[in-house]
Amino acid sequence: xxxxxxxxxxxKIVFAVLTVFAVITFNFFLFRxxxxxxxxxxxxxxxxxxxxxxxxxxxxxxxxxxxLNFEGGNVFESQYFAYLGALSNGDLGTSYAFRxxxxxxxxxxALVNTLWLVVPAQIISIVxxxxxxxxxxxxxxxxxxxxALTFSLIMWSLPTFFLGIILLFLGTTWFDLPAAGRVTIxxxxxxxxxxxxxxxSHMILPTATLSLVLLGEYMLIMRSSVVEVLGEDYILxxxxxxxxxxxxxxxxxxxxxxxxxxxxxxxxxxxxVSGAIQVETVFSxxxxxHLTVDAVxxxxxxxLQGAFLLLALSVVIxxxxxxxxxxxxxxxxxxx
Amino acid sequence: xxxxxxHRLGVIxxxxxxxxxxxxxxxxxxxPYDPYANVTITIDDIYQxxxxxxxxxTDDGAKDVFSALLYGARxxxxxxxxxxxxxxxxxxxxxxxxxxxxxxxxxxxxxxxDFFLVLPDLALLIVLVAIVGQSLRNIILVIGLLGWTTTAxxxxxxxLSVRERKYVIRAKAAGAGDWYTLRRHVIPQVLPxxxxxxxxxxxxxxxxxxxxxFLGLGDPLLxxxxxxxxxxxxRGAVGAGAWWAMFPPGLAxxxxxxxxxxxxxxxxxxxxxxxxxHHLEPEVPVETPPPDVPVSADVLFQVxxxxxxxxxxxxxxxxxxxVSFEVPRGKVLGLVGESGGGKTxxxxxxxxxxxxxxRVLGGEVLLDGTDLTRLEEGALRELRWNRVSIIFQxxxxxxxxxxxxxxxxVEAIRTHDESIGQKTALDRAGELLELVGMPKRRIESxxxxxxxxxxxxxxxxxxxxxxxxxxxxxxxxxxxxxxxQAQILDLLERLQEELSLAMVIVTHDLGIVNEACHDVAxxxxxxxxxxxxxxxxFTDPQHPYTRLLLEAFPSLDHPGRRLASIPGAPPLxxxxxxxxxxxxxxPSAFERCREEEPHLYATSSGVAACFLADPIxxxxxxxx
Numbered sequence: 001x002x003x004x005x006x007x008x009x010x011x012k013i014v015f016a017v018l019t020v021f022a023v024i025t026f027n028f029f030l031f032r033x034x035x036x037x038x039x040x041x042x043x044x045x046x047x048x049x050x051x052x053x054x055x056x057x058x059x060x061x062x063x064x065x066x067x068l069n070f071e072g073g074n075v076f077e078s079q080y081f082a083y084l085g086a087l088s089n090g091d092l093g094t095s096y097a098f099r100x101x102x103x104x105x106x107x108x109x110a111l112v113n114t115l116w117l118v119v120p121a122q123i124i125s126i127v128x129x130x131x132x133x134x135x136x137x138x139x140x141x142x143x144x145x146x147x148a149l150t151f152s153l154i155m156w157s158l159p160t161f162f163l164g165i166i167l168l169f170l171g172t173t174w175f176d177l178p179a180a181g182r183v184t185i186x187x188x189x190x191x192x193x194x195x196x197x198x199x200x201s202h203m204i205l206p207t208a209t210l211s212l213v214l215l216g217e218y219m220l221i222m223r224s225s226v227v228e229v230l231g232e233d234y235i236l237x238x239x240x241x242x243x244x245x246x247x248x249x250x251x252x253x254x255x256x257x258x259x260x261x262x263x264x265x266x267x268x269x270x271x272x273v274s275g276a277i278q279v280e281t282v283f284s285x286x287x288x289x290h291l292t293v294d295a296v297x298x299x300x301x302x303x304l305q306g307a308f309l310l311l312a313l314s315v316v317i318x319x320x321x322x323x324x325x326x327x328x329x330x331x332x333x334x335x336x
Numbered sequence: 337x338x339x340x341x342x343h344r345l346g347v348i349x350x351x352x353x354x355x356x357x358x359x360x361x362x363x364x365x366x367x368p369y370d371p372y373a374n375v376t377i378t379i380d381d382i383y384q385x386x387x388x389x390x391x392x393x394t395d396d397g398a399k400d401v402f403s404a405l406l407y408g409a410r411x412x413x414x415x416x417x418x419x420x421x422x423x424x425x426x427x428x429x430x431x432x433x434x435x436x437x438x439x440x441x442x443x444x445x446x447x448x449x450d451f452f453l454v455l456p457d458l459a460l461l462i463v464l465v466a467i468v469g470q471s472l473r474n475i476i477l478v479i480g481l482l483g484w485t486t487t488a489x490x491x492x493x494x495x496l497s498v499r500e501r502k503y504v505i506r507a508k509a510a511g512a513g514d515w516y517t518l519r520r521h522v523i524p525q526v527l528p529x530x531x532x533x534x535x536x537x538x539x540x541x542x543x544x545x546x547x548x549x550f551l552g553l554g555d556p557l558l559x560x561x562x563x564x565x566x567x568x569x570x571r572g573a574v575g576a577g578a579w580w581a582m583f584p585p586g587l588a589x590x591x592x593x594x595x596x597x598x599x600x601x602x603x604x605x606x607x608x609x610x611x612x613x614h615h616l617e618p619e620v621p622v623e624t625p626p627p628d629v630p631v632s633a634d635v636l637f638q639v640x641x642x643x644x645x646x647x648x649x650x651x652x653x654x655x656x657x658x659v660s661f662e663v664p665r666g667k668v669l670g671l672v673g674e675s676g677g678g679k680t681x682x683x684x685x686x687x688x689x690x691x692x693x694x695r696v697l698g699g700e701v702l703l704d705g706t707d708l709t710r711l712e713e714g715a716l717r718e719l720r721w722n723r724v725s726i727i728f729q730x731x732x733x734x735x736x737x738x739x740x741x742x743x744x745x746v747e748a749i750r751t752h753d754e755s756i757g758q759k760t761a762l763d764r765a766g767e768l769l770e771l772v773g774m775p776k777r778r779i780e781s782x783x784x785x786x787x788x789x790x791x792x793x794x795x796x797x798x799x800x801x802x803x804x805x806x807x808x809x810x811x812x813x814x815x816x817x818x819x820x821q822a823q824i825l826d827l828l829e830r831l832q833e834e835l836s837l838a839m840v841i842v843t844h845d846l847g848i849v850n851e852a853c854h855d856v857a858x859x860x861x862x863x864x865x866x867x868x869x870x871x872x873x874f875t876d877p878q879h880p881y882t883r884l885l886l887e888a889f890p891s892l893d894h895p896g897r898r899l900a901s902i903p904g905a906p907p908l909x910x911x912x913x914x915x916x917x918x919x920x921x922x923p924s925a926f927e928r929c930r931e932e933e934p935h936l937y938a939t940s941s942g943v944a945a946c947f948l949a950d951p952i953x954x955x956x957x958x959x960x
Contacts, residue, residue, distance in 0.1 A: 022451055030463065138616060157594040159543050161550045162565065162586035168574060169582070179574070230614030233733035240689055240728075241748045241798075242720035245616055251747065252736050253616075259738075267453070274458035274547075281551060282569070292459060293551050296466040304463060311459045319454065331738055331782045 008327055016320040023312045028083050031305045092309070093302035103306040106291065111310065113182055114287030118276055121207050125214035130261065132215075133222025137257075138249060140227060148219055155216025160275050164209045164282035171205045178202050180284035206283040210275050217271065221264050225257040232256070259330050266322035269315045346602020352595030356588075360409035367403035371559050375399070386580055393580035395564065396571040404559050405584050411549075411560035412542050412592055415476055419541035422480025424534045427487025428526075434488065435495025436514070436522060442492070449488045457482060461544060465553045472555040479544045483537055490533050491526055498525045528607045535600035539593045546589045561585035613692035621688075621716075622696055622709045636838045637663040637724075637806050642699035642709075644678075644685035646909070653909040654697065655681045656862045663806065663855075666836040670849035670870065672885070673859035676906045679842045680729075682859070683808050687726060688716065703806065722752050725799040727792075729811035734795055735783040741794045742766070742779025748801040768797040772827060789820035796827065800835070807832075808840045813848065825852060846889040850874060858882050861907050861917035868942015878944035880922050916946070924948055 086093070092103035136148035155163075171177040178184065182202055189195040229235065230253055238248045277289030284290065288307055295303040359366065384394040393401050434445040464478045498504060504521045512520075548554055549562025550569070564585040568574075573581040644656040656678040663669045671679045684690050686701045688708060701708040703723060708716065728734035736744060745765035750756055756764075766776035772793040783791055792812065799807055812828060813821040829852050832839055841853060849856050849870060856873050858866040858881065866879040877883040884902045904921040907913055913920055919929040928947055936943040939950050 019451065019454060023455070026455075030467070137614070140614065140617060153594070153597065154590075157539075157590045157597055159546055159550070159562075159586070159589055159593075161547060162589065165565065165569065165574070165582055165586065169579060172574070173577070227614055230616050232615075233728060234736040235615040236689055237728060237734045237798075238736075239615055240687065240720060240726050241751060242717040242722070243747065243751050244717065247751075248616060252739075255738055256736070270454070270456040270458075273456035277458050277462070278547060278550075292462060296462050297552055299466070304466065308459050308463050311456050312454070315456055316454055329738070331784070 005327070009324060012320060012323050012327075016316055019316050020313060023316060024084070024087065024309065025080075027305060027309045027312070028080055030308075031301060032079065092306035095300055095303050103302050106303060107288070107306050107310050110286065110288045110291040110307070113285065114276055114280070114289065116182070116203070117206055117210065117279065117285055117287060118272060120203070121210035121214060122272065124207070124211040125218055126265065128211075129215045129218025130222050130258070133219040134226055134249065134254065134257070136219065136223045137226030137230065138245075145223075148223065152216040152220040155213055156220075158213075159278075160209065160213050161278040161282055163213060164206070164279050167205050167209050168282060177205055179205075182286060206279045206285050209282070210272075210279045213275050214268075214272065217268060218261070218265070222257065222261055225260045226253055229253050229257045255329065259326065262322055262326050262329060266319045269318050273311050273315065343602050343606070345598045346605075349595045349598025349602065352591060353599065356409050356592050356595065357413060359406050360413050363406040363410060367400075367406045369400040369403040371399050371404040371407050385578075393578065395578075395581045396567055396573065401564075401581055401584055404564055405561070405588055407559045408561040408564060408585060408588065409592075411472070411555070411558050412545060412589065415472070415479060415545040416538045416542035416592070416596075418476045419479035419483060419545070420534055420538040422477070423483035423537050423541070424487050424530065426481065427484030427537075428491050428530055430484065431488040431491025432495050432518065432522065432526065435492040436499060436518060438496075438499075445488075446492065449485050452482075452485050453489075458544075458547065461548060462551065462553060465548060470548075470553050470555055472558060475545060475548060475553075475555060479541050479548075483540055483544070487530070487533055487537060491530060494526045494529050495522055498522050501525075532600055532603040532607055535596055535603060539596040539600070542589065542593055542596070561588050615692065617692045619688065619690075619692075619713075621711055621713075622698070624698075634664050635662045636665045636704060637840070638700075638702040639682070639686055640700045640702070642682065642685060642701060643697040644681050644690065645695055645697045646691075647693040647695065648910075650910075652695070652697075654862065655694075655909050656685060658699070659857075659859070659862075659864050660699075661855075661857045661864065661867060663838045663840060665805070665838055667855065668832060668839040668841060668853045670853035670856045671840060671842045671859060672844065672846060672849050672856060674844060674885075674902075674906050677859040678862040679844075679859050680810055681862075683726070683810055683840060683842050687720075687724065687808065689726070718752070721748055721802045721804060723804055724806040724808065725802070725804040727795050727799045727807065727809040727812050729814050735791065735798075737783055740780050740782055741769070741786070741797075745769075745779070745794075745798050745801050748798060752802050765797075765801070768800055769794070771800070771831070772797045773823075787820075788816050789823065792816060792820075792824050793827065796824075796831070800831070803835075804837070806838045806840070808842070810842045811844070812841065813843075813845065828852060846874075846885060858885070861912060862909070863917065863945065864936070865918065865946070866942065866944040867936070868939075872941035876941045878939040878941055878949040879918075879946045880924050880948070881918050882944075884923075 090104050092107070095101045095103055095106060132148055136145045139145050168179060172179045178201055182199070184198050184202075187198060189198065235248060235252060238252050243251075273289070276287065277292060279285065280287045280289035281293050288311060291303065292307045292311070294300070295307060364370075382394065382396055386393045395401050395404065430445055430449065434442040434449075436442075461478060461482055464482070465475060468474045468478065499522065504517060507517050507521055545554070545560065546562030546565075549560045550566045552566055552570070554560055554563045554566070556563075562585075565582060568578065568581040568585075573579075639662070640660050642656060642659045643654060645652040645654045659678075659682050661669060661671075671682065673679055681690070681694070685694065685696050686708065688696065690696070696709050699709065703719070706719065708719070711719070735741065742762060742765045745768060746758065746761040749761045749764055750758070762779065765779050769778050770776055774790060774793050774797070778786070778790070778794070783794070786794065796812075809828065813824050816824060825848055828839075828841075831837065832852070841848060843849065853870050855868065856866075856870045857864050858873075858879065860881050866873060866877065866882045873882065874886060877886055881902075888901050902921060907917055907920070913930075915928075915930040915932055916922070916925070916934055919925040922929065934945045934947050936945045937949050
């Protein structure tokens with residue numbers, strides 16, 4: 001069993017590495033081949049002297065072959081391999097908009113802020129979504145179930161950014177919560193509790209928005225997963241054995257219903273990223289999503305390219321982690 | 337009722353969408369102001385609250401919000417439908433090719449799709465629009481070309497299942513070309529599902545467009561709802577408290593997405609109706625008081641006039657009608673007949689283990705005098721497994737796949753006797769496995785690690801965990817190979833004798849009845865048509881159905897005899913023939929059989945529901 005387990009893990013890691021490589025390559029060509037080459041775009045600035053443009057062209061290697069060098073010399077002397085080389089050193093270039101700022105530094109700061117938003121929202125929505133979905137499924141057809149379904153339907157129809165705006169209106173007018181940022185700028189804290197209070201008050205609205213959106217999704221998935229599991233033969237067996245309903249739910253339905261949930265949480269990570277982009281924009285949360293939108297508006301392509309790469313890689317890696325967890329939850333996977 | 341409700345929501349969705357379409361088309365005629373016109377304004381005109389002149393107030397440019405709202409419907413709907421069209425065409429083509437061709441082409445296409453599924457869609461959308469430029473055409477193209485993945489996956493799996501259907505295989509075997517097969521057989525089957533999916537893609541495209549516009553990536557020359565929100569948000573509507581500049585466009589997006597989603601749900605419900613019910617829904621005991629009929633002491637299990645029905649959309653159909661039989665202590669009854677005759681429904685109904693839409697309509701089920709149909713759930717639960725257990729057919733799904741066999745047996749033991757410790761219970765589980773001829777160490781195995789025979793043995797061990805008096809075995813050997821069937825049957829016979837169990841064996845296999853049962857009840861169309869001791873019923877069958885079943889069964893006693901299958905099929909629950917239910921297939925049927933339903937008449941070998949049965953001339957021997 002250990003051997004097949006190892007094979008399963010190896011297989012998943014190999015696939016993830018291949019995907020990472022594909023993402024990097026895709027990311028490179030996305031920004032080089034499509035119209036509006038970022039390097040060229042940045043050099044169209046009329047204020048630049050021809051000499052300066054030439055220097056920049058040299059520096060960015062715009063005139064080098066894109067993929068492979070067939071013009072003699074080293075085959076790998078191309079923009080693509082230069083990019084891979086720089087990437088392996090953690091070098092994603094320099095921002096156009098924030099002069100002298102390394103893209104890597106900008107991204108690291110933003111990533112930390114995004115995690116502060118996404119991790120609590122994920123935990124809240126998974127716990128609540130799984131719990132409420134379980135109850136809705138168990139009480140299928142009752143008022144609890146209908147309310148849960150209605151809530152999910154509304155959350156599905158409500159664009160995340162609009163939900164954010166609604167909460168922003170309500171939170172700032174009724175509860176006097178801060179509208180933007182991660183902390184009050186220039187605030188003088190009397191003690192550590194004061195500081196924590198400030199951070200938490202900034203977190204409430206964005207976290208609530210993201211949690212609500214994700215909650216609707218998870219609840220719906222959990223509900224249908226539990227309804228399906230509760231229709232299985234082994235649930236009938238458990239009933240025939242005379243096990244109490246709550247115990248059947250806990251010992252037989254829960255774990256089996258969690259299996260598709262785990263996969264779907266992984267598949268939904270892209271959805272989480274979309275949510276974070278919108279929430280960060282509405283609440284001026286200085287995270288990756290905010291940075292991405294800023295970079296787009298300022299046509300700051302090195303930052304945009306780096307941010308997109310980081311977002312895509314996070315999803316791939318999170319996917320891998322979830323699949324490995326799945327392997328532990330379902331004994332059948334080891335055989336596959 | 338439920339279905340009607342769902343479809344009513346679908347109708348509401350269509351009405352909501354039609355309103356939006358009408359508004360979009362006639363916006364220039366309905367709108368009180370032209371939002372594209374240039375007007376000279378003063379600072380006082382900005383963010384004016386709703387008034388008679390401006391129903392929804394004015395925005396940051398002193399434009400009429402209501403007029404802009406009407407015009408905004410155009411962009412949303414155009415992008416939603418045009419984008420979805422592209423997505424569905426691309427995704428549908430990829431899905432059909434991947435599903436129909438299979439092989440490395442299909443595999444490659446799916447890997448390609450998986451790769452796009454991994455990429456965070458909104459981030460990619462933003463990047464692409466930023467690169468190609470934010471015109472309406474580009475936005476439609478980008479949204480359309482990024483939204484194909486879900487369609488491709490769905491269409492592929494649907495195509496795969498259609499490809500395996502008999503008529504498609506037959507068409508291809510008959511030399512039909514790929515294109516012909518696709519056009520005539522595959523696409524018509526895939527299309528309905530594609531339609532429901534299209535609706536979903538439309539809602540995703542509308543949300544994508546509004547999100548892009550809100551992030552400042554919409555077509556700057558066009559008024560759209562997302563853009564109205566963007567302008568309000570970036571130009572101080574929140575600070576000014578100008579909710580009228582923000583809420584109407586947001587709610588308009590919700591309106592359209594909701595309408596499309598409602599339509600999609602209703603379509604999905606009609607095309608792919610799911611019962612969506614489960615085994616833990618509350619069930620109620622029968623409430624009418626039981627008749628007071630004495631039971632003889634040596635009868636352990638008695639079923640009297642049991643009727644079972646199923647709720648379907650058109651009402652309740654009766655699947656089992658007035659079934660009666662009894663099982664004395666230590667004896668075995670075979671419940672036999674073709675599939676669809678109501679054998680399993682009788683067994684499950686008697687133990688109140690029916691599917692959620694099933695219901696006991698009447699009758700009594702007496703176990704040692706206790707009526708199971710009228711028992712409170714708590715009392716019933718205590719009785720279950722302690723007194724009566726059931727061996728399900730196809731043990732693969734009857735055992736929980738993510739728990740070991742041992743833990744499931746331990747759970748049964750400890751559910752009914754909490755004083756038994758975990759360790760003792762585990763030892764007992766090991767002994768039970770040895771009793772059914774499995775090595776003790778198999779308590780640590782998961783069901784999928786066992787062979788079919790071993791799984792059935794584990795199921796039997798589980799059924800014996802609490803030492804029941806009565807075991808009901810529902811098709812215990814079905815889906816096993818012939819050798820294993822014989823072994824399982826031997827095991828059941830041995831255990832029945834050793835533990836002097838009373839048993840009901842539900843089967844379509846007359847050989848099992850002949851070998852393992854004392855009595856037999858033959859079921860057809862939800863009723864018992866003949867009943868009696870096996871030795872007599874099988875040598876002198878009184879009902880034509882029993883006779884035909886026996887003739888259809890290979891016998892070692894008469895190896896030279898020709899096997900005859902019974903022509904026709906059992907009746908549908910919804911279309912029971914009047915008169916004798918077997919008459920349409922019966923070789924001996926005559927006029928009366930089609931008009932009048934025969935009772936169970938006492939015969940030389942038991943009882944039989946046939947006008948032609950040999951009656952024994954005893955006064956009042958009618959048994960019904």
